[in-house]
Amino acid sequence: ETGVTQTPRHLVMGMTNKKSLKCEQHLGHNAMYWYKQSAKKPLELMFVYSLEERVENNSVPSRFSPECPNSSHLFLHLHTLQPEDSALYLCASSQVLAGGLGTAQETQYFGPGTRLLVL
Amino acid sequence: RKEVEQDPGPFNVPEGATVAFNCTYSNSASQSFFWYRQDCRKEPKLLMSVYSSGNEDGRFTAQLNRASQYISLLIRDSKLSDSATYLCVVNPGNQFYFGTGTSLTVIP
Numbered sequence: 001e002t003g004v005t006q007t008p009r010h011l012v013m014g015m016t017n018k019k020s021l022k023c024e025q026h027l028g029h030n031a032m033y034w035y036k037q038s039a040k041k042p043l044e045l046m047f048v049y050s051l052e053e054r055v056e057n058n059s060v061p062s063r064f065s066p067e068c069p070n071s072s073h074l075f076l077h078l079h080t081l082q083p084e085d086s087a088l089y090l091c092a093s094s095q096v097l098a099g100g101l102g103t104a105q106e107t108q109y110f111g112p113g114t115r116l117l118v119l
Numbered sequence: 120r121k122e123v124e125q126d127p128g129p130f131n132v133p134e135g136a137t138v139a140f141n142c143t144y145s146n147s148a149s150q151s152f153f154w155y156r157q158d159c160r161k162e163p164k165l166l167m168s169v170y171s172s173g174n175e176d177g178r179f180t181a182q183l184n185r186a187s188q189y190i191s192l193l194i195r196d197s198k199l200s201d202s203a204t205y206l207c208v209v210n211p212g213n214q215f216y217f218g219t220g221t222s223l224t225v226i227p
Binding site for chain 1: 161214216217
């Protein structure tokens, strides 16, 4: 399935590096999401871009910076990460109703994820 | 209190067995409910949505109990390929909340 693609699939970086994760959706959806999945923890929503809205989880450190140039592409820029940021980063997309994020949403479709290791 | 709570398991069941998972949610205004399946080192994939009247898809049956704020997933005639982590997902209207998942291993 290639509805949502992510690159790279694996990334090892040092704490001083700068890297970017890329996500692309081919489903015609109007909302895209970044999630973090750490071991033994539920998926943690980091950022949402939907229609004209951007929603972010206030607990996400500023060393993570999202960018959404259009409805099909989403980036997560990483800089000066910490070892505890090592996790699986998942991108997802969905179709949000005209009322925006406050209304019930359709199913989310996930990309394969980027497995990140920070040394 | 967590938005979504699941028994993490693991559930180890023999092939052919019936197994049930429950999930509770805290927000009574929740509108959408889903079960996702996640295989080891893979992304979550939608297994089924959960409708108010309950719904069935082959060997899988999902139920919603709004009064008690829980949803359930029943798997009949378990197959080896059902081994995975099952994630309960609830949307109160502003975002998706995921449970930590319930691990299932079906044993030959």
